Amino acid sequence: MSRYDSMNKHLLAQFSDTEVMQAIFYAVSEEMQLIDTALKDLKEKRWINTGQGAQLDGIGHIVDRNRLIENAIVISFFGFENQTNTTGFGQARFREYSEPYLSSTSLRDDEYRLILWAKVNKNNSLCYMNDTIKSIQFIFNVDTVILQDIYNAKFIIGIGRILTGNEIVFANALDLIVRPAGVSCQSMTHFDKDNVFGFYNQKFAKGFGQAPLAEIFNSLNRKERLF
Known part of the structure; x- marks a missing residue:
């Protein structure tokens, strides 16, 4: 229900057909709808399951777990059986002697939510x-x-x-x-x-x-x- 419809719904019956009241509601309802949306976002989007972007970063600051995960992704190189994330001949290049095989990554929102919940559980265990x-x-x-x-x-x-x-x-x-x-x-x-x-x-x-x-x-x- 829009803010304009809500204001009309709560109007006393004797004023329901008053053009002046309708005009006042119409004039202020759009701005009040923006306020309602902002308040709803403050209530609902500062939660791990619903937050996005900077909101999740703020939660991460509180629980002490940011998005950046150091040395968390194994880069694929040529290798042999039982070596981590390696492929066979012609499928990946050889790794140089001094070249790192791990890469850091910044988590997407859906991945970050899982990590935040795990950190919350650890903090409160x-x-x-x-x-x-x-x-x-x-x-x-x-x-x-x-x-x-x-x-x-x-x-x-x-x-x-x-x-x-x-x-x-x-x-x-x-x-x-x-x-x-x-x-x-x-x-x-x-x-x-x-x-x-x-x-x-x-x-x-x-x-x-x-x-x-x-x-x-x-x-x-x-x-x-x-x-």
Whole structure:
């Protein structure tokens, strides 16, 4: 309903056909409609799910997570099997010795919303084990997550979905997995929960020759990091 229609709707019956009142409403309704739109935007577009552009940047400033992600995208070069984001002969060029293989990126609004929610969750977490699992489920968009305590303030993570090379690098660059202070993630693996090798009594497991092993994709840049 427009502002002009709303003003007429709230008019007393004895003034409903008054030309002077109609003229006054018509004269001011357009400016008041602009005010209504601005107030609505202030109310609704300063939220992660509805904000755009500078509004999301403002939220990012509050939660301390900007759009720029350093070293988050793997540039495609020629390489061999099991190397991250590499292609075969004739599909990509060789990488020079000193040339970086990672590129920084500035997130689009739809990507940035996901990261902002993950950062909000991390900022407000009590760091229970379930909080860690939920943060991984959210970041990787996966239902199955296995977390195992290996003592001495360390744990390992299994993610029940095969991740792409860029998903792995991107997640490592963001560092949004919930962890208590002083507790380290020793390693992370990913696997197809419907097709993975394991041993007796292990959930999802299949036997020798029936499925591949889960793959370690991260040991936090080959060194232990504390959070």
